[in-house]
Amino acid sequence: MPIHNADVAEVFNEIADLLEIQGGNPFRVRAYRNAARSVGEHAQNVRTMVAQGADLKAIPAIGDDLALKIREIVATGSCSLLASLRAQVPSAVTALLHVPGLGPKRVRRLYEQLHVQSLEELAQAAAQGRIHTLPGFGALTEAHILANVQMRLDKSRRFLFAQASERAQPLLAWLAASPDVERVEAAGSLRRLRDTVGDIDILATSRNPAAVTRQFAGYEDVTEVLAQGPTRASVVLRGGLQIDLRVVEPESFGAALTYFTGSKAHNVALRRLGQERGLKINEYGVFRAQTRIAGETEESVYASVGLPWIPPELREDRGEIEAARDAALPALIAHVDLRGDLHAHTVASDGHASLRDMALAARERGLSYLAITDHSKRLAMAHGLDAARLAAQIDEIDQLNAQLMGITLLKGIEVDILEDGRLDLPDAVLARLDLVVGAIHSHFDLPRERQTERILRAMDHPCFTLLAHPGGRLIDSRDTCDLDMLRVTRKARERGCFLELDAQPERLDLTDTACRMAKDHGVLVSIDSDAHSAAELDNLRYGVNQARRGWLEKADVLNTRSLARLRPLLARTMRSSALEIPESR
């Protein structure tokens, strides 16, 4: 089995889990977790690095020992340390760590004294009342475990950013209207604009914190109060979304906002910087000995360690602190920078609006061009277009463009990339288009090598402009297909074509790290709505969020170009002169 970075990360994470359950050195545990994260995010494939004799210690958090273990995993597909740890505690036990309320100490006790090895056995033990007899467990803990393990078994716990945002807005407004609340703001992964959100963190300032947490616990949508103290409370809303509220004094607002925005890795790095300067950074402020020297604003916190303010989207400890230190933070793209949209559908395939309505809706939203890219014939259930219907649509768009003012429709297609990498329509009709958007909609589970070759072959077609939703993922229902994005990105660079960031909330595909890779390789990204209705053109904002997390600036994004500057870039990808098209077709 060829090893990928995610496999190595998985091994390291499992080692960390098992070490933790077995009471290992907590710093050693952390070293494995840091390494797992670092390898998982590393752009270059470790297997390739090993094959090329590259220095694995160039990967952050990898030292002599873990470099050796990576080599072992690449060579043998397994790791002897993991095997010996599993001999002491079965790997299935690590699933228990993900149950809220259970940490390593309790999991160890559950395993050693009750021989609980899975979520199912945990639920059983709780239901039979065997857990509260253990030291350190009580009846309440047992009841919580029972409830939480059920939820864990029922469904995944992350929500789409768009859903979480919709739930958070009314709650934030309701809190803001309270006379006891001075300021209130979302923090956490929601503020960092992550594609999915596990729970929502809200920060408020007040001179009367206890009144605020009390009011919060009484919000109409709350189904359960998990915890409630004078400065902090956690609740669950209808639908299972958890909200954590923290209330601080106004002079601590900036420190607390930094702290609760995270990410955890960013905070750790920030505090370490503080430590080097003899400062203690916590959610109340920045302190030298007992004296607060900063904390009212986020800017003051960053300034205390010699840094400019860092946008929340970048706070993942992926180089943003170094970039801030070097005055090299990106000027992140904004929604208003987008001049057009290069991926949208109409009633001709599976969309819900006509050509004209889509054009008018795009114009209303301030866009100056919109590419019509209906599906191709292979996608029969979406009424995909064959060559004749596409030819008719091309004529229809020409006529419409002659009538419409202030918006230009571009002629395109979202053509299926077939299993062997060929495109689903004849070259002759593709060559008449302004752009060809290629996408896979089948055979998502090909082995990595074949999937990659399939995409690379499609990109080599003389009419190939843009690779749509490259990973093919649907958050929560379909994983990203196994694809070597580094090779795809290099091919895009070599071929002069583009990668799409599909802005549908359940896609958001490219991922943030893939956006960054595109930028690093000089490949332009197109942020597209993939709208199937007029309203879905608004999805662009979610794509912009993701692009910001990927460090993209205005210049890195294809559709920030004016139509006049866009056309030659598209034309370069449509090398129709490379085609020998028979006159009769």
Added chain:
DNA sequence: GCCGTTTTCGGCCCGACTGTTTTCAGTCG
């Protein structure tokens, strides 16, 4: 187990809340 213009050894982020504890361990973010 990683890491280093204070260090190749001795550090490694910090505080709130819960439940079971009778002064604090465990968990969480």
